[in-house]
């Protein structure tokens with residue numbers, strides 16, 4: 092077999108060039124071509140991603156409760172799942188990763204197998220809108236809710252809040268939009284500069300923007316905050332922001348919180 096026809100190993104680190112040449116406009120999907128380059132794509136596209144992932148481990152360590160379930164909803168290749176796995180200190184916790192892209196789940200299995208932590212990871216190739224949630228202490232939606240139909244977001248968050256134990260949390264990372272047009276335009280420009288600094292061309296930035304326009308629907312921080320409170324969480328705080336990307340922590344009050 093010639094060098095160029097060798098099959099890629101499932102874990103080979105490939106550079107994202109998906110939007111580098113002119114292509115016909117099509118909605119972005121998490122298919123096999125995206126799964127192949129995803130570690131490179133998300134690191135070069137989401138400001139703060141390389142900080143958020145290790146902090147998910149720190150937050151999970153604080154809030155994972157013995158005997159509870161921990162969920163990573165929209166786990167992709169398992170970067171956030173592995174951060175949770177390393178943060179969980181209780182051997183009787185059940186860690187579940189869910190994604191409805193079979194290309195992502197297949198590769199995720201390889202990454203999980205390579206990781207040496209003993210806690211089992213249960214992977215489900217399912218829609219997070221249908222997946223069963225119960226007795227949770229930590230749930231993560233790391234840049235996933237933004238891809239869910241806006242009309243279905245409140246129902247999902249209510250189901251998560253209902254499944255969460257007192258003292259448990261939801262880690263919610265999202266691309267956001269801003270009330271003020273002036274701020275929207277500054278933060279978008281800075282995000283695009285971040286992409287440029289990471290080697291993306293103007294063509295790549297503009298074609299990706301068109302591809303995600305109808306698929307990734309950002310909301311304001313206030314919309315997130317009020318919906319999380321309405322869903323049944325007691326407190327919402329922003330623990331990270333870089334340009335138009337934020338990560339929030341939504342908490343359910345614990346048994347000792349009012350003392």
Ligand SMILES: C[S@@+](CC[C@H](N)C(=O)[O-])C[C@H]1O[C@@H](n2cnc3c(N)ncnc32)[C@H](O)[C@@H]1O
Nearest residue numbers: 121165167170171190191192218219233234238
């Ligand atoms: C930006 S990626 C998440 C990144 C990942 N959490 C990480 O930290 O590396 C979004 C993922 O959500 C998945 N996704 C989007 N909508 C979904 C849904 N309704 N049900 C299940 N997975 C979904 C996509 O397939 C994709 O893998």
Ligand SMILES: O=C(O)C(=O)C[C@]1(C(=O)O)C=C[C@@H](O)C=C1
Nearest residue numbers: 132133136137234266299303307
């Ligand atoms: O907003 C953009 O330009 C992005 O590329 C963001 C984003 C994301 O936030 O998930 C979009 C799709 C890919 O999953 C990687 C990054």
